[in-house]
Amino acid sequence: xxxxxxxxxxxxxxxxxxxxxxxxxxxxxxxxxxxxxxxxxxxxxxxxxxxxxxxxxxxxxxxxxxxxxxxxxxxxxxxxxxxxxxxxxxxxxxxxxxxxxxxxxxxxxxxxxxxxxxxxxxxxxxxxxxxxxxxxxxxxxxxxxxxxxxxxxxxxxxxxxxxxxxxxxxxxxxxxxxxxxxxxxxxxxxxxxxxxxxxxxxxxxxxxxxxxxxxxxxxxxxxxxxxxxxxxxxxxxxxxxxxxxxxxxxxxxxxxxxxxxxxxxxxxxxxxxxxxxxxxxxxxxxxxxxxxxxxxxxxxxxxxxxxxxxxxxxxxxxxxxx
Amino acid sequence: xxxxxxxxxxxxxxxxxxxxxxxxxxxxxxxxxxxxxxxxxxxxxxxxxxxxxxxxxxxxxxxxxxxxxxxxxxxxxxxxxxxxxxxxxxxxxxxxxxxxxxxxxxxxxxxxxxxxxxxxxxxxxxxxxxxxxxxxxxxxxxxxxxxxxxxxxxxxxxxxxxxxxxxxxxxxxxxxxxxxxxxxxxxxxxxxxxxxxxxxxxxxxxxxxxxxxxxxxxxxxxxxxxxxxxxxxxxxxxxxxxxxxxxxxxxxxxxxxxxxxxxxxxxxxxxxxxxxxxxxxxxxxxxxxxxxxxxxxxxxxxxxxxxxxxxxxxxxxxxxxxxxxxxxxxxxxxxxxxxxxxxxxxxxxxxxxxxxxxxxxxxxxxxxxxxxxxxxxxxxxxxxxxxxxxxxxxxxx
Numbered sequence: 001x002x003x004x005x006x007x008x009x010x011x012x013x014x015x016x017x018x019x020x021x022x023x024x025x026x027x028x029x030x031x032x033x034x035x036x037x038x039x040x041x042x043x044x045x046x047x048x049x050x051x052x053x054x055x056x057x058x059x060x061x062x063x064x065x066x067x068x069x070x071x072x073x074x075x076x077x078x079x080x081x082x083x084x085x086x087x088x089x090x091x092x093x094x095x096x097x098x099x100x101x102x103x104x105x106x107x108x109x110x111x112x113x114x115x116x117x118x119x120x121x122x123x124x125x126x127x128x129x130x131x132x133x134x135x136x137x138x139x140x141x142x143x144x145x146x147x148x149x150x151x152x153x154x155x156x157x158x159x160x161x162x163x164x165x166x167x168x169x170x171x172x173x174x175x176x177x178x179x180x181x182x183x184x185x186x187x188x189x190x191x192x193x194x195x196x197x198x199x200x201x202x203x204x205x206x207x208x209x210x211x212x213x214x215x216x217x218x219x220x221x222x223x224x225x226x227x228x229x230x231x232x233x234x235x236x237x238x239x240x241x242x243x244x245x246x247x248x249x250x251x252x253x254x255x256x257x258x259x260x261x262x263x264x265x266x267x268x269x270x271x272x273x274x275x276x277x278x279x280x281x282x283x284x285x286x287x288x289x290x291x292x293x294x295x296x297x298x299x300x301x302x303x304x305x306x307x308x309x310x311x312x313x314x315x316x317x318x319x320x321x322x
Numbered sequence: 323x324x325x326x327x328x329x330x331x332x333x334x335x336x337x338x339x340x341x342x343x344x345x346x347x348x349x350x351x352x353x354x355x356x357x358x359x360x361x362x363x364x365x366x367x368x369x370x371x372x373x374x375x376x377x378x379x380x381x382x383x384x385x386x387x388x389x390x391x392x393x394x395x396x397x398x399x400x401x402x403x404x405x406x407x408x409x410x411x412x413x414x415x416x417x418x419x420x421x422x423x424x425x426x427x428x429x430x431x432x433x434x435x436x437x438x439x440x441x442x443x444x445x446x447x448x449x450x451x452x453x454x455x456x457x458x459x460x461x462x463x464x465x466x467x468x469x470x471x472x473x474x475x476x477x478x479x480x481x482x483x484x485x486x487x488x489x490x491x492x493x494x495x496x497x498x499x500x501x502x503x504x505x506x507x508x509x510x511x512x513x514x515x516x517x518x519x520x521x522x523x524x525x526x527x528x529x530x531x532x533x534x535x536x537x538x539x540x541x542x543x544x545x546x547x548x549x550x551x552x553x554x555x556x557x558x559x560x561x562x563x564x565x566x567x568x569x570x571x572x573x574x575x576x577x578x579x580x581x582x583x584x585x586x587x588x589x590x591x592x593x594x595x596x597x598x599x600x601x602x603x604x605x606x607x608x609x610x611x612x613x614x615x616x617x618x619x620x621x622x623x624x625x626x627x628x629x630x631x632x633x634x635x636x637x638x639x640x641x642x643x644x645x646x647x648x649x650x651x652x653x654x655x656x657x658x659x660x661x662x663x664x665x666x667x668x669x670x671x672x673x674x675x676x677x678x679x680x681x682x683x684x685x686x687x688x689x690x691x692x693x694x695x696x697x698x699x700x701x702x703x704x705x706x707x708x709x710x711x712x713x714x715x716x717x718x719x
Contacts, residue, residue, distance in 0.1 A: 038336060120332035175338045176392070251459050251488050279462030282488045299331055300374065322482050 004182065007174040009148045010040050010113070012182060013155035014077060018048045021075060024159060025051040027066060028079030028113075037081040038115055038174055059089030066110045067096050075109045075159055083116030083168065084128045097164040098139035107162035111155070117170040117208055117258055118290075118306055120299045127295040127302075129207075129257075132264040134166040135236040141165045142236040143189065146210035148179035150193075150233055153186030161189065170208040177211070192239035194246065198226035201316055202246040204269050205256040206232040209307060213256055216312035225320055235265045243269060244277040251282030252319050258306055261289035283322035288315045324406040326375050328359060328382075328397040330390045333369050340364045341389045342396070351379045353399065360384065360396060375409055377401040455485045463488060467495070472518050509594035519656040527651040527663075528702045529689040532710040534667050538684060540716035548612045551587060551641035554664050554688070556611060556719045557712035558637060559583045559603035561705055568697045568705050569636040569660055577696065586635035586655070587615075589622035596622040597655065599635040608719040636660075643667065649687050659696045662709065663689035688713075 004012070017024045026041055032054040035042035045052040055062045059080060066076040080086045086093065093112065100108040118127035135142045141163050145151040151169065158165040187193055195210055196217055205213040210231045217227035230246050232238065247253050253273055255266035266287040273285060288307045296302050307315075333340055340362035347359055358370040359379070382397040384390055401409070456464070456471065464470070477494045479486040486494075506514070537553050562569050562583050570577040583604035586597040598618035600611055621627050637658055642650040643666035654661040665687035671680040690706045697705075712719065 172332075175336070251457075278458050280459050282457040282459040322485075322487075 003178045003180065004148055005175050006145075006148045006151045006169070006177040007038060007040055009152035009179070009182065010155055010169060011042060011044070013152045013159075014041065015044060015047065016156060017075075017077070017159040018044065018051055021159070023073060023075045024077065025053060025069070025074060026077045026079065027053050027055050027062060027069075029055050029057055029062075029081050031055075031079050036079055038171070040079065040113070040115075040169075059085050059087075060092055063089040063092035063097065063110070063112065066112075067092060067100065067108060070097075070108045070110050071100070071106055076111070077159060078110060078112045080112065080114050082126050082128075083114035083130055084125050086112065086114055086130065086166075093134065093140070093164070093166070094137045098137045100139075101163070102139060108164050109159075109162045111158045111165045111167055113155075113167045113169060115171050115174075116168045117172055118295055118302060119171050120302055121297060122171075122295070122302075123297040124294040129168070129259040129290075131166070131168050131207075131235050132259050135265065135268075139163065140236065141189065141234070142168065143234050144168045144170075144207040145233060146170075146173070146195070146205075146207050146231050148177050149183040149186065152182050154189065154233065157186070157189050168207060172208045173211070187233065189234050190237040190239060191233065192242040193231045193233055194242070195229040195231040196227065198228035198250065200225045200227060200250060201252040201254060201320055202228050202230060202243070202250045203254045203256060203312070203316065204230045204232060204243055204246075204266075206235055206265065207258065209256045209258055209312075212307065212309045213312055215309040216316060219309070219313045220316055220320075223317075225316070227316060232265070232269075238265075238268060238272070240272045240276060244273060244280065247273055247277050247280045251280060252322070253281065253285035254312075254316055254319055255285070255287040256307055256312055256315075257287070257289050259289060261287070261292050264289065283319050286315060286319055288312060324401050324403070325380060325398045326377065326401045326406070326409065327395045328371060328374065328399060330362070330392050330394045330396055331371060332392050333362070333364060334366070337364050337366070337392065339389050339391045340369070342384050342386055343368065345382055345386070346370070347379055349379050349381050353377060353379055355405070362390075371396060373399060375399060375401045375405040377405060455483075457485075457488065459488050460486065460491055463491060470515075470518060507593040509592060513594045516656055517653055520653050524694040525651075525653060525691055526694045526699065526702070527689050527691040528699055528706055529649060529663075529687050530703075530706055530710060531670070531685050532688050532713055533672070534684040534686055534713075536714055537716045538667075544609065544612070546612050546616060548608055548615070549641070550643070550667070550686070551639055551664055552608065552611060552615050553713055553716060553719060554641075554662055554709065555585050555587055555600065555603060555615075555639040556608045557709045558639060558660075558662050559585050559600075560712055560719070561708040562636065563604035564708070565705075566636075568692070568701055569658075570696055571657065571659055572693065572695045580636040582636075584635045586632075586638040586658075587618075588638060588640035588652075589619055591623050591625055596625070596627060596632070597635070597638055598622050598627055598631045599633065608716075637662065639664065643686060650689060652689070652691050654691055654693060659693040660705075661691045662706075663687075663691065665689070 031041040032045040032052055041052055062078055066078045069076050097108045097110055116129050131142050131144055134140050143154050145154045158167050203213045213229050220227050228246050228250055230243055255269045257266040266289055270285055270287055290306045296305050343363045344361040347353055353373050355373055355376045357373045359373050360371040362369055377399045380398040380400045384396040474486055477486050477490055480490050481487040541547050566580050570579045582602055584599050584601045585603040586599045589596050618631055637660040639662045640652050641664045643664050646666050648665045650663055652661045652663050667684050667686040669682045670685040672683040674681045688710055690702050692702045
């Protein structure tokens with residue numbers, strides 16, 4: 001393999017999990033012979049007969065079956081065609097899966113894969129980033145890998161964890177992010193990563209926004225600013241220590257998220273930094289999110305709706321000039 | 323006119339590139355926003371690339387039958403200035419949240435609506451910037467080092483509107499370390515703290531000369547001999563017992579009147595100043611005060627003042643004349659409104675109308691520094707006149 005995409009990493013991680021653990025199976029709409037809506041399970045049905053199973057068009061039933069299988073000792077991986085559709089399985093995720101261990105002492109090791117995030121022209125039903133909603137519920141782990149390596153290692157770890165995991169895969173990264181090889185080691189879940197070191201400003205981001213923040217940092221480096229980028233990797237648990245330590249170095253904070261601005265991961269990061277690191281701030285911390293409207297269809301509107309490289313750089317400049 | 327790139331769009335979730343099949347317009351053509359410009363083909367379907375804006379087609383950089391990745395530039399459009407502005411190519415627009423837009427809109431319509439919004443925003447500083455703004459981090463760092471805002475005087479700020487950033491501060495601290503430094507005494511630090519707090523008020527000083535001959539003559543008849551400052555202190559106490567308003571303290575919108583005329587006096591001790599207090603100085607004659615005064619001076623110099631002999635006074639007397647000074651503008655203690663100063667006595671020519679000639683008199687300058695929020699020059703002047711008058715009649719003190 002000369003070059004692997006983020007999507008390849010997800011497929012490889014699933015193949016690896018199926019190979020290593022007989023309790024693992026994949027369940028979702030068209031995941032079998034069709035290979036999944038995005039081809040994330042391509043050829044897996046052939047390689048692992050009877051363990052990559054097509055589901056009816058009912059997210060509610062899909063997650064419900066996975067919870068039942070988990071109770072019986074299996075480790076299901078559920079694929080939602082789009083993160084937006086997980087709303088149909090919401091009850092099973094937040095009321096059943098999230099509370100199972102709390103109620104019965106029986107673990108619920110299910111992994112729900114959500115192809116999430118906006119792509120041009122995808123509109124309101126195929127672009128959402130619902131990580132905030134799932135992170136709100138105790139009992140659920142929410143992962144948002146931003147690199148090919150993390151997509152692989154974090155999915156493997158998600159399957160191994162005894163708690164329900166919402167695994168958010170960014171559709172923009174699927175085919176455009178590439179790596180030379182799969183990783184042999186990784187940071188543990190719950191640990192953020194310093195994606196770029198800098199002394200002037202901390203930018204906290206996750207998922208695809210990490211890539212945009214890195215681009216913005218390049219632009220700002222040409223102007224003499226050194227931006228530190230913290231890739232959260234996992235939004236729940238949230239690695240407050242790494243974020244606060246970074247703010248201790250830079251004194252300034254910008255949180256970037258593709259989700260809507262009301263509440264959410266960026267707001268949570270801000271709240272934690274302000275209560276635990278108020279005395280570290282040398283400028284009012286800021287956050288940058290999508291606009292507070294449904295996701296527009298038109299490519300121009302979509303580009304204006306979500307934070308872009310340019311918007312991140314502009315928001316950073318504003319803080320840097322304080 | 324600004325050039326805008328034609329970019330290979332994201333044509334579908336699973337599509338990474340597309341092949342150019344046909345150009346639908348040619349360079350020089352006027353084009354509309356969203357007009358189809360290029361026909362491209364993927365392994366699934368034929369689609370079109372639309373114009374991002376209105377303008378004139380400058381050039382196609384893409385070649386026929388070549389494949390281009392999503393995001394690759396395919397050509398350039400000469401956009402109209404209005405279009406460039408709309409696309410944000412003219413300036414960097416600050417990101418605006420939807421909520422602030424709604425609020426701004428709400429304000430504009432506030433006059434038209436019958437129900438006015440009750441929440442109009444909190445009284446927070448409009449701009450967290452400016453020379454006097456200290457960020458939480460800077461405050462925390464200064465607390466750590468035991469520094470105050472006054473210590474930043476002279477630091478050039480590089481932040482917004484000249485505010486001192488943490489970086490400026492650290493550079494300043496580093497520069498200080500190159501100079502010789504010695505530790506300030508606890509006393510020095512305490513005085514500095516009191517003066518800094520006091521200086522947060524608008525202070526003013528008035529002064530007038532007072533003849534001391536009668537006072538000095540009276541002093542010779544006393545045993546033990548009261549110092550000139552004690553005469554001034556007793557005169558001040560009597561004047562305040564007639565009208566205590568000038569010694570009131572302003573707290574918010576209230577004047578807090580003194581409950582007793584306890585008057586302090588400044589005593590230089592080592593590396594600072596102590597202020598022992600004579601309680602009820604208006605109630606006891608000069609003779610009765612003298613012994614206690616002398617006792618307190620001695621205790622202050624030994625720095626052994628009992629707790630009941632400090633604090634809670636309504637005004638202070640300072641005899642800066644002992645340093646040979648004629649005139650000074652002392653600063654009242656933070657919790658006081660008044661400080662009475664006494665300059666050095668010296669022989670001065672005084673025009674005697676009756677004799678039609680100059681006669682020598684022993685004269686000293688009296689100063690009264692005051693919190694201008696509580697009283698004005700007139701009230702301060704009248705109080706000082708009354709003190710000078712009382713000092714002319716020492717036998718009544």
